[in-house]
Amino acid sequence: MVLPGLESTAAEEIEQSLGGEVKRSNDGYVVFRLPEIDASILHLRTAEDVFLLAWGTDSLTFRAVDLESIRQWTAREADWRTLLQIHHAIRPKPKGKPSYRLVAQMTGEHGYRRIDARDAMAEGLAGKLPPSWRHAEENASVEVWLTINGATAVCGLRLSDQSMRHRTYKDEHLRASLRPTLAAAMVRVAGARFGHVVLDPMCGAGTILAEQLEVGKGQISVWGGDIDASALAAAGSNLRRLGRTHLARWDATRLPLPDAGVDRIVSNPPFGKQLSSPEEIGPLYRAMLPEYDRVLRPGGRAVLLVSDVERLHDAARHVRWKRTQELRVRVLGQPAALTVWQKPGMG
Ligand SMILES: C[S@@+](CC[C@H](N)C(=O)[O-])C[C@H]1O[C@@H](n2cnc3c(N)ncnc32)[C@H](O)[C@@H]1O
Structure with missing residues (x-):
């Protein structure tokens, strides 16, 4: 995720500093692929946040049927086990019982509320995270974000924290x-x-x-x-x-x-x-x-x-x-x- 307007600058940094292959960029985000992911990804200077992409779409309909799509994409499109493994390799699990947090952001007029979209993502995630993990609003060890902007949505595991942008x-x-x-x-x-x-x-x-x-x-x-x-x-x-x-x-x-x-x-x-x-x-x-x-x-x-x-x-x-x-x-x-x-x- 980048400040809108900085997509091309961030894409260049991703290519030059990480050897990444930029797949697409739009309105505040850049999607890229790396041959190997390690903690150097957190050293990007022009990015606000970095995520492991679970799924993305450009074809939201703005109608309530999107909620079912969000549920299905979250359940079927992503290999959560692998994503969690990569996440743990970059951000070692803290001591104690891991916790998770679900975040949904939404801009544009949709026929459902942000909270409905978050619930749909939560339903899609059922059974994907270990049952012993507890939900936490503060300092969660894993954050799953859904960001909806018009017809576009991206869902991913957050790798960065506040210190990346601040x-x-x-x-x-x-x-x-x-x-x-x-x-x-x-x-x-x-x-x-x-x-x-x-x-x-x-x-x-x-x-x-x-x-x-x-x-x-x-x-x-x-x-x-x-x-x-x-x-x-x-x-x-x-x-x-x-x-x-x-x-x-x-x-x-x-x-x-x-x-x-x-x-x-x-x-x-x-x-x-x-x-x-x-x-x-x-x-x-x-x-x-x-x-x-x-x-x-x-x-x-x-x-x-x-x-x-x-x-x-x-x-x-x-x-x-x-x-x-x-x-x-x-x-x-x-x-x-x-x-x-x-x-x-x-x-
Ligand atoms: C928008 S701020 C710069 C913020 C800075 N980039 C930062 O991140 O903190 C503009 C600065 O210009 C300074 N300034 C305004 N007129 C000036 C002048 N004639 N000579 C030198 N500094 C001036 C102000 O005191 C202010 O600190």
């Missing part, structure tokens, strides 16, 4: 702090290589810098700053354990940095509604981009996540950057765009 480095949260999987996707499309310098001029609590440090293995220099002292303190505390970061308090429209010194800029400027007045966003972008252009080396790349994409395009007319990619995502319920820009090289 990470363990986030001690300090700020209100506008990014989802780590989105920051990971930005870092991925930025594609910094060993020896590069990566800059987030408006780093907030430092989520983008943290993701860059985690994949850079000490071989990429990470620089960040913010105008707000409390944001910088949060970034300092989140990043301390991850590696060396150069942090400074500054105004991103007047950076105390030399010309052409950074290879990548990866940043999430404030959204209009985070400013005292949304009208300030245009002037902020127009002041920010020439400064980013100055510090970015020729041939460098900028990845900017914004809500006001048209204003960003307006501002980009004043620098000679070329937009190479744009992914539509939602951030805190608002539409946003992950934009990728290339600065022309020398000559």
Whole structure:
């Protein structure tokens, strides 16, 4: 499961990092096959959650007959014994009697309730889980999820837990702090290589810098700053354990940095509604981009996540950057765009 909009980025990570074969991707999920499954699957950075797929369909009818299909698919389409074995190999069973939890999520108008779909899945599972297992709403050792979105449904055993999407480095949260999987996707499309310098001029609590440090293995220099002292303190505390970061308090429209010194800029400027007045966003972008252009080396790349994409395009007319990619995502319920820009090289 991925944040809608990040399917292609996650698919690429699955192929490159795990050697997976992507079968399909759609609206918030990517289905893939691995030659061998082990715990490395839990190290995917752009995924919110990872499941062993039991069954999937694109042909729900939205009518109550779907409940019978869900029951039958759950009973017949999946080899639960094998799935449970793989699950136990990756997530060893805790001591004591194992417990399980059934979760159903549903979006779109259907002629049945989410709870009916969950009951249908529970009926299909009858006899599939060991009888000694007890049902538990909290800290269950095994979770079976059914996710229904329009005519699509997927059912699977959850391999990940909360730490996959929340990470363990986030001690300090700020209100506008990014989802780590989105920051990971930005870092991925930025594609910094060993020896590069990566800059987030408006780093907030430092989520983008943290993701860059985690994949850079000490071989990429990470620089960040913010105008707000409390944001910088949060970034300092989140990043301390991850590696060396150069942090400074500054105004991103007047950076105390030399010309052409950074290879990548990866940043999430404030959204209009985070400013005292949304009208300030245009002037902020127009002041920010020439400064980013100055510090970015020729041939460098900028990845900017914004809500006001048209204003960003307006501002980009004043620098000679070329937009190479744009992914539509939602951030805190608002539409946003992950934009990728290339600065022309020398000559
Ligand atoms: C959306 S938040 C960034 C969140 C960050 N990516 C994170 O995950 O925590 C935008 C940040 O831009 C900072 N900011 C706004 N105007 C700025 C400016 N002119 N110079 C530097 N930082 C600025 C704000 O203080 C805020 O921390």
